[in-house]
Amino acid sequence: MTDDTAPAVDTVEALDAREALNVKGLSPFQMARKRYFHHKGAAVSTVVMAILLFIVVFAPLTARYGVNQQVLDISEGKNQYLSPRSIAWMGTDQIGRDLFSRLIWGVRTSLFIGVSSAILSVIIGTAVGAIAGLRGGWFDDIMMRVTDLFLAFPFIVIIIIMRAFLGAVPWITGIIGDVSSIRFIIALFAIFGWMGVARLVRGQVLALKEREFIEAARAVGASNTRIVLSHLLPNSIGPILIALTLSVIGAIVGESTLSFFGLGPQPGADAVSLGQLVELSAEGAKQGNWWMVVFPCGALVLLAICINFIGDGMRDAVDAKMDIGG
Amino acid sequence: MIASLLSLKDLRVTFRTMNGQVSAVRGVDLDVAPGEMVGVVGESGSGKSVTFLGIMGLLPNSAIISGSATVDGIELVGAENKTMRKVRGKKIAMIFQDPLSALNPVYRVGDQIVEMIQSHQHLSKSAASARAVELLDIVGIPQPKQRSRQYPHEFSGGMRQRVMIAMAISNDPDVLIADEPTTALDVTVQAQILEVIQRIQKEMNKAVVMITHDLGVIARVADRVQVMYAGRVVERAGVDELFSHPTHPYSEGLLNSLPRVGQSRLQPIPGRPPNMLRPPDGCAFSARCEYALDVCRTGMPELRRVGPSMTACIRAAELTLGVKA
Amino acid sequence: MGGCVLLRFIVRRLLWVGPTIVFVTFLVYIAIRIGFNPEASYMRANPRATEAKVQQYKDVNGLYEGAWGYVRGYFRWLWQFVQGPDAWPRSIKGRAEVWPPLRYSIFNTLRLAGIASMIGIPVGLGIGILAARKPGSWFDSIANTTAFFAGAVPPFVSGVVLQLVFAVQLGWLPVGGVYSPGHQGFDLVLMIKHLILPVSVVIIQTVAGYSRYMRASLLDVKSSDFVRTARAKGLSERTVLFRHGVRNAMIPIVTVLALDIGALIGGLIITEKIFNYPGMGVFFINASGKGDFPQLMPYMVIIVTSILLFNLLADVTYAFLDPRIRLD
Numbered sequence: 001m002t003d004d005t006a007p008a009v010d011t012v013e014a015l016d017a018r019e020a021l022n023v024k025g026l027s028p029f030q031m032a033r034k035r036y037f038h039h040k041g042a043a044v045s046t047v048v049m050a051i052l053l054f055i056v057v058f059a060p061l062t063a064r065y066g067v068n069q070q071v072l073d074i075s076e077g078k079n080q081y082l083s084p085r086s087i088a089w090m091g092t093d094q095i096g097r098d099l100f101s102r103l104i105w106g107v108r109t110s111l112f113i114g115v116s117s118a119i120l121s122v123i124i125g126t127a128v129g130a131i132a133g134l135r136g137g138w139f140d141d142i143m144m145r146v147t148d149l150f151l152a153f154p155f156i157v158i159i160i161i162m163r164a165f166l167g168a169v170p171w172i173t174g175i176i177g178d179v180s181s182i183r184f185i186i187a188l189f190a191i192f193g194w195m196g197v198a199r200l201v202r203g204q205v206l207a208l209k210e211r212e213f214i215e216a217a218r219a220v221g222a223s224n225t226r227i228v229l230s231h232l233l234p235n236s237i238g239p240i241l242i243a244l245t246l247s248v249i250g251a252i253v254g255e256s257t258l259s260f261f262g263l264g265p266q267p268g269a270d271a272v273s274l275g276q277l278v279e280l281s282a283e284g285a286k287q288g289n290w291w292m293v294v295f296p297c298g299a300l301v302l303l304a305i306c307i308n309f310i311g312d313g314m315r316d317a318v319d320a321k322m323d324i325g326g
Numbered sequence: 327m328i329a330s331l332l333s334l335k336d337l338r339v340t341f342r343t344m345n346g347q348v349s350a351v352r353g354v355d356l357d358v359a360p361g362e363m364v365g366v367v368g369e370s371g372s373g374k375s376v377t378f379l380g381i382m383g384l385l386p387n388s389a390i391i392s393g394s395a396t397v398d399g400i401e402l403v404g405a406e407n408k409t410m411r412k413v414r415g416k417k418i419a420m421i422f423q424d425p426l427s428a429l430n431p432v433y434r435v436g437d438q439i440v441e442m443i444q445s446h447q448h449l450s451k452s453a454a455s456a457r458a459v460e461l462l463d464i465v466g467i468p469q470p471k472q473r474s475r476q477y478p479h480e481f482s483g484g485m486r487q488r489v490m491i492a493m494a495i496s497n498d499p500d501v502l503i504a505d506e507p508t509t510a511l512d513v514t515v516q517a518q519i520l521e522v523i524q525r526i527q528k529e530m531n532k533a534v535v536m537i538t539h540d541l542g543v544i545a546r547v548a549d550r551v552q553v554m555y556a557g558r559v560v561e562r563a564g565v566d567e568l569f570s571h572p573t574h575p576y577s578e579g580l581l582n583s584l585p586r587v588g589q590s591r592l593q594p595i596p597g598r599p600p601n602m603l604r605p606p607d608g609c610a611f612s613a614r615c616e617y618a619l620d621v622c623r624t625g626m627p628e629l630r631r632v633g634p635s636m637t638a639c640i641r642a643a644e645l646t647l648g649v650k651a
Numbered sequence: 652m653g654g655c656v657l658l659r660f661i662v663r664r665l666l667w668v669g670p671t672i673v674f675v676t677f678l679v680y681i682a683i684r685i686g687f688n689p690e691a692s693y694m695r696a697n698p699r700a701t702e703a704k705v706q707q708y709k710d711v712n713g714l715y716e717g718a719w720g721y722v723r724g725y726f727r728w729l730w731q732f733v734q735g736p737d738a739w740p741r742s743i744k745g746r747a748e749v750w751p752p753l754r755y756s757i758f759n760t761l762r763l764a765g766i767a768s769m770i771g772i773p774v775g776l777g778i779g780i781l782a783a784r785k786p787g788s789w790f791d792s793i794a795n796t797t798a799f800f801a802g803a804v805p806p807f808v809s810g811v812v813l814q815l816v817f818a819v820q821l822g823w824l825p826v827g828g829v830y831s832p833g834h835q836g837f838d839l840v841l842m843i844k845h846l847i848l849p850v851s852v853v854i855i856q857t858v859a860g861y862s863r864y865m866r867a868s869l870l871d872v873k874s875s876d877f878v879r880t881a882r883a884k885g886l887s888e889r890t891v892l893f894r895h896g897v898r899n900a901m902i903p904i905v906t907v908l909a910l911d912i913g914a915l916i917g918g919l920i921i922t923e924k925i926f927n928y929p930g931m932g933v934f935f936i937n938a939s940g941k942g943d944f945p946q947l948m949p950y951m952v953i954i955v956t957s958i959l960l961f962n963l964l965a966d967v968t969y970a971f972l973d974p975r976i977r978l979d
Contacts, residue, residue: 164686415885427876
């Protein structure tokens with residue numbers, strides 16, 4: 001709204017008058033932040049996620065027991081599948097382990113998987129999408145055809161096939177680890193998650209490419225790299241952040257889905273993933289142990305909803321049309 | 327005086343936004359008679375477009391409109407939807423700034439004109455189509471019959487604007503409101519479009535409101551002018567009178583900022599327009615006015631007569647304003 | 652004229668579809684052979700098979716080694732494939748034919764996905780339109796929030812929960828399958844009863860997705876200049892909404908719709924697994940679990956073909972709906 005091309009005025013009265021009449025302009029970031037918190041779901045979710053993150057990051061302190069620690073003696077078949085009580089807030093499982101603690105450890109692992117693969121996806125996807133959008137030409141063509149094709153396939157089919165493929169090639173597993181490891185699944189989601197991000201970023205770059213400020217930058221002699229780094233990327237932060245949140249939740253739900261089919265990560269004796277807990281919930285359902293279903297699935301749903309809200313809030317934050325309107 | 331067809335009295339438009347209420351239009355009066363073209367001049371943010379979008383009911387729901395606006399006796403402010411539908415396109419027609427985005431890209435041009443015709447007249451499809459072709463011809467589009475079967479993106483900017491004009495006059499409206507019709511066009515094409523609009527104004531005796539920020543446009547086609555600043559009218563004058571004897575410092579500033587042959591430095595008006603979230607008391611232009619006195623900042627100046635013009639400057643009578651040599 | 656250009660475009664793309672299918676299925680072939688190791692899978696499935704039998708399996712399926720072997724193997728497989736289901740190699744378990752269970756799976760998936768889509772998509776679009784008509788209204792808030800939550804909850808959670816509530820606890824509806832085990836013959840009512848839960852799960856996802864998509868697209872279109880022009884012409888709100896708003900908002904949606912439908916034939920893997928519904932999804936899970944090469948390849952070819960054809964349909968429809976798109 002304010003016109004920065006107006007020439008400076010030097011008289012004291014003029015400066016005073018200007019101060020009195022102009023409301024302090026807010027920077028784009030501040031405006032975005034305002035719009036973000038105007039979205040109540042996003043605001044609440046941010047708080048919830050912050051609390052959750054605090055709990056899981058400090059898991060050694062906040063979890064009451066270790067991952068595989070038996071709460072009570074289960075020999076002779078007693079003390080299995082205890083319902084929630086003071087010694088185990090969310091009940092125990094078949095081996096007498098505290099579900100509450102395992103849930104914290106599980107969410108920690110899964111969040112780690114989700115965030116890591118999302119960050120990798122976004123880095124790769126942004127790079128590819130930006131280059132494709134900026135350069136155009138054959139690179140763009142090929143990339144778009146390839147990503148289109150991959151994105152059209154049912155996601156699970158691709159993941160299952162690629163999991164098998166990547167897991168069977170020795171030199172690949174040498175780098176990213178064995179099929180059941182956490183490293184592997186992070187790599188798997190990163191490798192097949194960047195395509196959606198690339199499309200988003202490419203779209204944004206194409207839209208920005210034609211805008212005058214890019215022309216202006218070129219006219220001043222900015223190199224392509226500089227244009228990408230200093231002009232295009234900062235203006236694409238919105239869609240990139242949104243893609244990031246969607247990737248995180250996609251990876252977390254994906255991990256759970258794979259576990260559902262028995263193909264999820266098996267982090268070994270020292271850790272557990274949310275997907276594993278969800279997988280065990282199916283059994284728990286059949287035996288009527290409601291806590292085994294409610295808490296892990298509830299955690300998953302809570303994560304999904306919160307992260308989705310955050311993504312929605314970000315979408316609102318970057319949409320300037322929100323400003324005029326009730 | 328000929329009875330005016332379109333009449334605005336104390337029109338106000340306020341927007342509810344996340345940051346508070348923005349007073350975009352703060353009391354505008356206007357009268358347009360048939361056969362005359364009134365130019366409405368102002369910078370971006372002066373409220374010139376919002377005023378007319380407001381009376382047509384084309385603003386988002388967050389806009390609050392008060393005051394009065396009558397066309398041929400029908401009150402528009404607070405009117406029911408049914409009434410507005412009869413007015414839009416039939417009594418008042420609008421021509422918008424960017425014809426590429428103002429025309430629906432997926433329908434043929436002829437069909438869009440037919441849609442306009444059929445919404446107000448009982449004509450068969452073929453009769454309406456024929457009329458559409460006639461209208462395209464009237465606005466000067468060559469090969470109108472073939473071109474009516476084409477899509478908007480197949481026209482050049484000037485031709486597209488002619489299509490919009492054809493569409494606007496298709497129901498023989500009494501009033502035409504042209505919102506910056508030439509801003510998106512090349513200079514050479516601008517003259518042609520202005521000529522088309524003026525021809526329609528005179529031959530069909532329509533009342534035309536020409537909204538623009540370009541004084542050149544005003545000089546060319548307008549009969550009378552209203553200068554708007556910060557949501558209010560600051561000067562109302564005949565075209566010749568405005569250019570030779572402006573009566574408001576803002577008008578003077580506008581005239582002076584026009585580049586002239588032989589100038590060594592451009593003379594813009596210093597400062598910036600005020601933020602309408604907290605509109606200033608008193609004269610909104612006083613912060614940038616070289617003739618401002620303390621009294622200018624306190625009370626809201628009403629329009630008063632100075633010579634043949636109306637002006638909102640309380641010092642107009644004693645000042646001699648004009649283009650500085 | 653426009654129609655002729657469209658036809659040439661379609662023909663040109665169709666000519667490309669064939670080679671693309673071959674190329675993509677070749678890549679799939681490589682991935683499956685490496686990923687699922689058909690030879691080892693065969694031996695796993697038939698632990699008492701003799702060397703001769705294993706070799707015969709390898710020969711019949713053309714499982715040659717080495718890079719050139721893969722190419723030869725692929726074309727051998729392709730040659731057998733195009734000769735029709737009778738020429739296809741048999742499954743690794745029990746030497747059963749591949750085509751009958753595959754066909755059964757296709758029908759089942761088409762039934763499930765078809766019904767769910769025919770209900771879910773129009774309902775979803777309709778809700779989206781109604782919501783965008785009056786943004787901020789109570790309908791909009793409720794519809795948007797519900798769609799949001801329905802979409803955020805992962806499908807297997809909603810499936811398991813629905814199953815728990817309606818089938819296990821309340822016993823109103825059967826737990827799964829097309830019919831109850833052991834049922835013979837065709838019974839429409841029973842079939843419908845069995846379909847209700849799985850179809851509902853899919854409909855929830857579909858309605859959630861399409862309603863939000865249409866709402867977003869329509870709101871976007873509603874704020875464009877030509878909608879303002881349409882209103883300025885004095886048209887009724889309904890005409891403005893449908894003839895200008897929805898007509899333009901549908902353009903991006905139709906493309907996504909075509910692609911979605913193309914992928915449906917792969918099966919709704921999660922839903923089918925939860926409800927034990929013998930569709931293409933379950934077929935794939937079983938086949939990939941066993942590493943059943945003779946089953947996996949036809950499955951993949953069907954999916955690839957469907958996706959590529961619907962991809963073409965998406966492009967054609969887009970060009971048809973939006974005259975700004977140049978087809979050359």
